[in-house]
Amino acid sequence: MGWLQQMFRRRRRFEELSESIREHLDEKTADLMDRGLTQKQAEQAALREFGNVTRIEERSREVWKLPLIEDLLADSRFAFRQLWKSPGFALTALLTLALGIGTTTAAFSLVDAVLLRALPYRDSNRLVEIYEDHSGSDLGLKYDLNTPGGYADLKGQGEVFQDVAAVDGGNQFGLQADGGEPRTLTEESVTWNLFPMLGVNPLVGRLFREDEDRPGHEHVVLLSFRLWQERFARDRSVIGHEIRLDNRIAVERYTVVGIMPPHFSFPEKNVDTWIPRAFSERDYTSHGEHYVMVFAHLKDGVSVSQANSALQSLAVQTRHLYPFEISLHGFFAESLQEAYTRDARRGLLLLMTAGGFILLIACANLANLLLARALARRREIGLRAALGAGRGRLVAQLLTEGALLGLFGGALGMALAWTSFVFLKQFIPADLSSTISLSINLEVLGFVLLISLVSSFLFGLVPALRLSGSDLTTALREGARGSSGPSRSQLGTALAAAEIALSLLLLVGGGLLLKSFLRLRSVDPGFRSDHVLVMGHFLKSPPSDPSEFQARMRVFDRMLDNVRALPGVKRAGFTSELPLGWAGGRGAFLPEGAAPDPSLYGAHNRVVTPGYFETIRIPLIRGRFFNQDDIMDAPAVAIINQTMARTFWPNEDPIGRRLKYGGAESHSPWAQIVGIVGDVRQVDLSLPPGPEMYFPHWQALSNYMTPNQLVVETAGNPMGLALALRSAIQSVDPEQPAENIYPLDDLIDTDIAPHRLQAVLIGSLALLAVVIASVGMYGLMAYLVSQRTQEMGIRMALGAKRSEVLALVFRRGAKIALIGLTVGICAAAGLTGLMRSLLFEVSVGDPGIFAAVIVLLLLVSVAACLIPARRAASVDLIQALRSE
Amino acid sequence: MAKNSEYRDLFPGALELMILKSLGWKPMHGYALAQRLKSVSEDYLQIEEGSLYPALQRLLKAGWLETEMGLSARNRPVRIFRVTKAGKKHLEEELASVEKMFAGITRVLALAGR
Numbered sequence: 001m002g003w004l005q006q007m008f009r010r011r012r013r014f015e016e017l018s019e020s021i022r023e024h025l026d027e028k029t030a031d032l033m034d035r036g037l038t039q040k041q042a043e044q045a046a047l048r049e050f051g052n053v054t055r056i057e058e059r060s061r062e063v064w065k066l067p068l069i070e071d072l073l074a075d076s077r078f079a080f081r082q083l084w085k086s087p088g089f090a091l092t093a094l095l096t097l098a099l100g101i102g103t104t105t106a107a108f109s110l111v112d113a114v115l116l117r118a119l120p121y122r123d124s125n126r127l128v129e130i131y132e133d134h135s136g137s138d139l140g141l142k143y144d145l146n147t148p149g150g151y152a153d154l155k156g157q158g159e160v161f162q163d164v165a166a167v168d169g170g171n172q173f174g175l176q177a178d179g180g181e182p183r184t185l186t187e188e189s190v191t192w193n194l195f196p197m198l199g200v201n202p203l204v205g206r207l208f209r210e211d212e213d214r215p216g217h218e219h220v221v222l223l224s225f226r227l228w229q230e231r232f233a234r235d236r237s238v239i240g241h242e243i244r245l246d247n248r249i250a251v252e253r254y255t256v257v258g259i260m261p262p263h264f265s266f267p268e269k270n271v272d273t274w275i276p277r278a279f280s281e282r283d284y285t286s287h288g289e290h291y292v293m294v295f296a297h298l299k300d301g302v303s304v305s306q307a308n309s310a311l312q313s314l315a316v317q318t319r320h321l322y323p324f325e326i327s328l329h330g331f332f333a334e335s336l337q338e339a340y341t342r343d344a345r346r347g348l349l350l351l352m353t354a355g356g357f358i359l360l361i362a363c364a365n366l367a368n369l370l371l372a373r374a375l376a377r378r379r380e381i382g383l384r385a386a387l388g389a390g391r392g393r394l395v396a397q398l399l400t401e402g403a404l405l406g407l408f409g410g411a412l413g414m415a416l417a418w419t420s421f422v423f424l425k426q427f428i429p430a431d432l433s434s435t436i437s438l439s440i441n442l443e444v445l446g447f448v449l450l451i452s453l454v455s456s457f458l459f460g461l462v463p464a465l466r467l468s469g470s471d472l473t474t475a476l477r478e479g480a481r482g483s484s485g486p487s488r489s490q491l492g493t494a495l496a497a498a499e500i501a502l503s504l505l506l507l508v509g510g511g512l513l514l515k516s517f518l519r520l521r522s523v524d525p526g527f528r529s530d531h532v533l534v535m536g537h538f539l540k541s542p543p544s545d546p547s548e549f550q551a552r553m554r555v556f557d558r559m560l561d562n563v564r565a566l567p568g569v570k571r572a573g574f575t576s577e578l579p580l581g582w583a584g585g586r587g588a589f590l591p592e593g594a595a596p597d598p599s600l601y602g603a604h605n606r607v608v609t610p611g612y613f614e615t616i617r618i619p620l621i622r623g624r625f626f627n628q629d630d631i632m633d634a635p636a637v638a639i640i641n642q643t644m645a646r647t648f649w650p651n652e653d654p655i656g657r658r659l660k661y662g663g664a665e666s667h668s669p670w671a672q673i674v675g676i677v678g679d680v681r682q683v684d685l686s687l688p689p690g691p692e693m694y695f696p697h698w699q700a701l702s703n704y705m706t707p708n709q710l711v712v713e714t715a716g717n718p719m720g721l722a723l724a725l726r727s728a729i730q731s732v733d734p735e736q737p738a739e740n741i742y743p744l745d746d747l748i749d750t751d752i753a754p755h756r757l758q759a760v761l762i763g764s765l766a767l768l769a770v771v772i773a774s775v776g777m778y779g780l781m782a783y784l785v786s787q788r789t790q791e792m793g794i795r796m797a798l799g800a801k802r803s804e805v806l807a808l809v810f811r812r813g814a815k816i817a818l819i820g821l822t823v824g825i826c827a828a829a830g831l832t833g834l835m836r837s838l839l840f841e842v843s844v845g846d847p848g849i850f851a852a853v854i855v856l857l858l859l860v861s862v863a864a865c866l867i868p869a870r871r872a873a874s875v876d877l878i879q880a881l882r883s884e
Numbered sequence: 885m886a887k888n889s890e891y892r893d894l895f896p897g898a899l900e901l902m903i904l905k906s907l908g909w910k911p912m913h914g915y916a917l918a919q920r921l922k923s924v925s926e927d928y929l930q931i932e933e934g935s936l937y938p939a940l941q942r943l944l945k946a947g948w949l950e951t952e953m954g955l956s957a958r959n960r961p962v963r964i965f966r967v968t969k970a971g972k973k974h975l976e977e978e979l980a981s982v983e984k985m986f987a988g989i990t991r992v993l994a995l996a997g998r
Contacts, residue, residue, distance in 0.1 A: 013944070016951060016963060020914050021937060023962045027915040028933075030958060051934030063941040 010064050017060055025050060071393070075400035082401060089373060090405075093366055096772055097409025097455070100362030102416030103765060104451055107355035109417060109444045110424055111348050113437070114341055121336075122199025123297065128304060128333040130154055130164075130294040130311070135329050145290040146331075148283040149322075153314060154294055154331070160307040162300075165194035167267055167293040168277045172708070174246030174737055175231070175272075182737040185227070185245070186270055189277035197297050198266065205239045205258030213276035221245065221254040222274040225262040245273070246735075267293060287322045288588055288663060289704075296333065307333045344429045346838055347758055351427070354509065354765045357502045359455060361769050364495040364502075365776035366405070367459035371492060372783040374398065374463035395464045402460020403453060410452030414440065417448075426757055462491065493816050496780045499773035500820025500861070501827060503766070504853055508828050509835060510759070510766035511849040516839045517759040520752055526680030526689065527579055528617040531570075532744035533718035534578065535710040535725060549701050550632065555732060556697060556707060560609060562728040568715050573612030574697065574707035577604075578744075579680040580751050587705075588663035589693060591648055592670060601663065603644055603691035604682050607705040610696070613639075613677055615713045616744065623655045623675030630696040636671035637696060641679050644691035661695065661703060668702045671695065684751050686840045711744065718743045758838065770860055777864035781813055785868040792875045802873040809872050813865035821854055899931070899939045901982065904948060904967055904975045911966040913956055914940070940965060948974050 025046050032042035047053065083090040118124045132150060135142040146154070146166075155164045173187040192208040201207070203225060212220055221243065223232070232238045242253040254275060265271045298307055311331040319328055334342075341348075374381070381394060421438040428438075556574055563572045587605025594601065610626045612618075621642060630637050638659060645654045658670040679689035697707045710729075714721050719741075726738040785792075792805050832844040842849075906912070906920050918933045925931075943949040948971030954964035967975070 013941075017937065017941065020940075020951075020963045021934075023956070023960070024914040024918070024933070026960070027913070027956055027958065027962070049933055051932045053934065056934035056937050060937040060941040063938055063945055 013064060014061055017057065021050075021053060021057065025053075071396065072400065075397050076404055078397065079401040079404045083404065086373075089369065092775070093369055093405050094409050094412060096362045096365050096775070097405060098412035098416055099768060099772065100359035100455070101410050101413025101448065101451060102420070103413075103768075104352075104355035104359045105413055105417035105444065105448050106420045106424055107348070107352040108447050109421070109438055109440070110427055111352050112441075112443050112447075113439075114344055114348060114428055115337075116443070119337055119340070124336060126162075126298045126300075127198070127336040128296050128298060128307065129336055129339040130296055130331055130333045132290065133329040133332050146292045146294045147287045147290055148279050148292055149285050149287040150318065150331070151279075151292050151294050152284040153318060154296065154311075157307075157310055157314060160299055160302045160310045161296040162298065163193055163197045164294060164296045165191045165197050166277060166279075167191075167194065167295065168291060169267060169293050171247075173273060174251075174735070175227075176244035176246055176251055176735055182735045183231070184737040184739060185272035186268070187245075187247075187273045187275065188267070188271050190274050191277055191279075194266075194295065197295065200260070200264060200266075202258035203261045204236055205256070207258060208274075208276050213278050215278040215280050218276040218278040219252060219254050220257045220276065222258045222260055223256060224260055224265065224272050226270075227272045228259045245275075247275075251735075267295070287318070288665075295336070298333075304333055304335055340429055344427065346834075347427065347754075350509070350758075350762065350835065350838065354506055354762055357506050358765060358769055358772070359451065361499045361502050361772050361776070363455045363459045364499045365772055365779070366455075367462045368492055368495045368776055368780055368783075370398075370402065370459055371463045371495075372779065398464035399457065399460045402456040402464075404456075406452040406456025406460075409456075410448045413452075414445075414448050417444075426754075492780045492784070493819070496773075496777050496816045497820035497823065499769075499776045500817055500857060501824035503769040503773040504821060504824030504857055505828055505831060506762070506766035506769045507853040507856065508824075508832060508849060510763035511853055512832065512835060512839055512842055512844065512846060513755075513759040513762050515846065515849060516842045517752065517755045519841045520685050520755050523681070523685045525579060525685060525748060526618060526678050529744040529748050531714050531716075531718055532616055533712045533714055533721055533725065534740075534742055534744050534747070535712070535729070535738065536708070536740040536742075546701060553632075553698055556609060559710070559729055559732045560611070562732060563710070563712060563725060564611075566721065566724050566728055568721055568724075569712055570715055571611055571615040571713040573615045573711055574609040575612045575709050575711065576607040576705035576707050577682075578709050578711070578747060579616075579682055580684055580747050581682075587661060587693070587703075588666075590660045590663050592658040592660070601648070603640075603693045605661065605703065605705055606692065606694045607697050607700040607703050607707050608694050609707055612711065615711045618680060619678040621676040621678060623673070625675060625677075626694075626696040631698045632701075634699075636669040636699050637674045638671040639675040639677055639694040640673055641677055641689065641692040643679050643689050644693060645676050647691050659693070661693070666702065669699070671699070685748075755840070770857070774860045774864045777813070777816065777861055778867070780816070781809065781865050781868040782871075784812065785809060785872045788872070789875055792872050796875065805875075806869050806873045809869035810862070810865055813861055813869075817858055817861035821857060824857075825850070825854075897978070899935070900943055901975070901978055903936065903939060903943065904971055905979075907949065907965050908967045908972060908975055911952075911954070911964045913954065913962040913964050915962075916957070917965065943971070946974075947971070 025043075028046040028050070029039070029042045032045055033039060037045065050056075119127070121127060130146065131142070132144040132146050133142055134144045148166075151164070151166045154161070157164070168189040171187045171189065173185040175183045175185050190208075190213075192210055192213040195201075195207045202222065205222075207222070208220060211217055223238075228234055228238070238256050239258065240255065242255050244251055245254050260274070296307075298304070311333060315328055315330040338345075384397075385391075385394060418440055425438060560572055560574070563569055587603060589601050589603060589605075591601065608626065610628060610630070613620065613625050623639070626637070626639065638661075640654060648654070649657060654673045654676065656672060658672050660666060660670050661668040677694070679692070681687065681689055682692060695703055700707075710725075712718070712721065712725065722741045725741065729736055729738055792808075795805060795808075796802070828850075829845070836844055902921060903917065906917060906924070912920060914936060915933075918931075918936055921931060921936075940949065944951070948968055949965050950968050951963045951965055953961055956962045
């Protein structure tokens with residue numbers, strides 16, 4: 001209320017002031033009339049001696065004002081009127097700025113959401129994920145999963161870890177019909193201590209107890225909020241009840257003990273159930289199979305690098321104790337946040353950089369625009385200075401105009417950023433997408449405000465200083481000519497050249513990504529995806545009991561028979577793993593006759609039915625495919641890919657050789673290699689194929705892989721067969737969930753989509769940059785030409801040809817372009833190295849891209865000069881000289 | 885923010901000081917104050933009448949003056965400016981320091997040339 005009172009009092013003060021002045025003049029007039037003047041003379045004399053009444057009143061009122069705020073308001077009003085008066089300028093400026101701020105803000109909100117926000121777990125900065133590093137060998141991965149034995153060893157590292165938990169993740173379970181459709185679930189098997197370590201509490205019920213991750217006690221389950229809602233209608237009485245889960249060995253009963261909170265999902269998105277992972281004593285000594293994710297909570301005061309050096313000595317021990325782990329380069333811990341955002345980080349920083357570049361280009365552009373405008377306004381400013389506006393007030397006025405533009409641009413930019421969220425969501429790493437979302441939060445608001453003000457200061461300050469520094473009386477005297485000093489055009493040149501340099505960087509970046517994407521798209525995946533339908537997540541994996549195993553295999557065969565009998569189906573087969581999908585895990589094997597000291601024999605391990613290779617058209621190089629004769633009691637056979645043949649039998653024919661799945665200790669039979677097939681890309685298109693071995697389903701009793709993906713080659717549109725396929729399958733097994741049906745083409749799409757997204761995004765930002773920069777270049781050239789109209793006129797009057805005048809303008813444009821290009825290329829040499837990891841088979845110095853970008857920018861520069869140059873050359877002689 | 889051009893030849897605050905002193909002698913309205921200053925200074929100081937008003941507003945704002953209704957020499961109702969208690973105190977302090985300053989200046993002017 002204080003300010004209202006103040007306002008009210010102030011109004012009375014102002015009235016009193018006017019009254020006092022009127023009284024003063026009245027008294028004085030009366031005095032003068034006493035001295036014999038007429039009333040009119042007296043009034044005039046009184047006014048003369050008093051001074052300018054309006055101005056004095058104004059100044060007296062000023063005493064009561066809050067100087068800063070009210071000046072600011074006045075300046076803003078004035079600035080607003082100024083902008084309103086030149087809508088063309090205002091619109092260009094606002095749009096440019098909105099684009100700059102918009103892209104930067106969008107990029108920032110993404111970075112904020114993904115990289116800056118802490119994960120929603122307790123002590124999340126002390127949580128790490130631990131990997132086995134096998135990058136020491138050709139076949140190994142840097143981020144390999146751990147073995148159960150390795151997990152046990154890590155648990156012993158008590159001096160660096162407060163707690164260590166394991167997840168056997170990403171299993172597909174079946175929720176069996178209890179009234180509803182059978183449904184596939186994403187299940188994670190976790191050690192009991194995982195949730196306490198994360199600091200997550202259940203919404204309803206309880207977590208696992210310490211004794212529940214031991215064999216025989218693990219038949220308890222935690223449900224995700226989503227599953228609870230969709231399947232159990234949020235019924236709390238489900239706690240304590242049993243549900244039937246197909247855990248791929250058998251359908252078993254699990255007691256529901258708790259419901260996890262909404263949106264909680266660990267370690268991946270869309271987890272439906274968690275059950276305890278009951279490692280046996282035997283598991284704890286097993287160092288053969290890599291399928292365990294390990295998470296740890298660092299002890300207080302222990303840094304990630306300290307933990308890593310402790311892990312290094314553990315790796316030495318492990319290698320010593322388990323010689324076949326020869327490829328184990330080491331264990332290493334990585335903060336959980338980094339583990340989740342590792343792949344996204346580069347892309348995000350690239351996006352952020354691109355956004356920042358756009359903003360810088362926009363600022364340079366605006367600085368140029370404002371500079372030109374300010375010089376055109378020299379007279380106005382000179383006049384205001386002559387009327388007593390101090391230098392500070394003039395600078396403040398110009399900066400206010402800049403800030404006004406900045407804030408409006410910022411608001412527009414934020415709206416722009418907000419609308420882009422729908423699209424940008426795709427940049428959030430999949431595992432985080434359920435826990436984080438994009439929003440305009442306080443950080444983002446603060447960021448917009450900050451960059452709006454900083455950028456308006458950047459582009460507002462240059463003209464403000466230039467102007468107020470100059471002698472304003474000359475400005476007035478020079479009048480209409482408003483001549484541009486040398487420093488004006490130098491500054492303009494520098495700004496325009498900077499815009500070109502930045503555009504070059506963006507174009508090169510966009511071009512590299514685009515080329516990389518095209519390369520990737522043209523990679524031969526090794527199989528054909530057209531006309532192929534996939535039905536995923538077949539359950540009921542073969543148990544180790546031979547008679548049940550046979551029963552299950554017969555189910556697969558009957559399903560295949562049914563499917564092949566469908567009209568429109570050409571071929572069909574099952575596989576344990578589709579190409580482009582394998583995310584971890586590697587099977588050990590032993591070639592017959594290899595050194596008894598088993599070292600580095602590992603390959604992707606697949607179990608397939610006859611018909612699989614033919615369906616997705618993996619070519620047979622030599623030998624034969626599997627057929628109906630490769631049954632349980634027949635001689636064991638295997639098919640390997642070309643890479644495997646080349647790697648392990650480099651100078652001989654592998655056909656007829658034998659290998660044993662599982663390595664020396666395994667009970668698998670020796671399988672004879674009967675065929676060599678073409679390589680397929682197993683992990684994604686950008687990674688070269690590794691060794692791969694295939695076993696027929698009837699002979700995979702001791703193989704842990706299950707042929708659980710059905711592929712069907714169709715004559716027509718594959719999705720047209722979805723319904724028929726479902727009933728063909730469920731007529732054999734009504735409890736088989738049949739939700740996951742999609743065309744195989746989707747797999748390739750999913751694989752290249754992120755690359756396409758990146759290329760399209762950076763590419764369009766680069767084009768945006770070029771547009772803004774060319775507008776800037778055009779603006780500068782047009783301005784320079786208009787400033788030099790007289791000079792051109794005089795030159796032509798003195799006999800210069802039109803072509804010479806034309807050349808004059810183009811030379812100027814070329815100079816700007818060349819400076820910009822040179823600076824840009826130098827900067828590109830330094831910066832594009834950061835992009836190396838994002839590129840596929842494209843060198844960062846790709847000469848084609850650079851050449852194309854340089855040509856494009858030269859063309860754009862020429863185009864930007866064209867209109868101003870023609871205007872210069874068509875200067876009307878008389879007109880030009882008369883304006884003197 | 886104050887533009888001091890109207891009494892550029894005086895030191896800052898001099899006009900306010902003279903106003904306070906005059907009004908301390910007798911509460912007056914604006915015109916009378918202008919007349920008083922003019923006659924006392926024997927036209928030695930060229931003070932634009934109007935420039936009194938910003939100064940008066942500053943003094944009002946500082947709380948050293950207050951206004952009340954009164955009568956002019958012609959018996960018209962006018963706004964009279966009166967020095968407040970705080971104003972008197974301020975005036976005394978200022979006068980003391982001004983006198984010191986003048987003493988200093990006088991001394992320098994008298995001796996510095998020798």
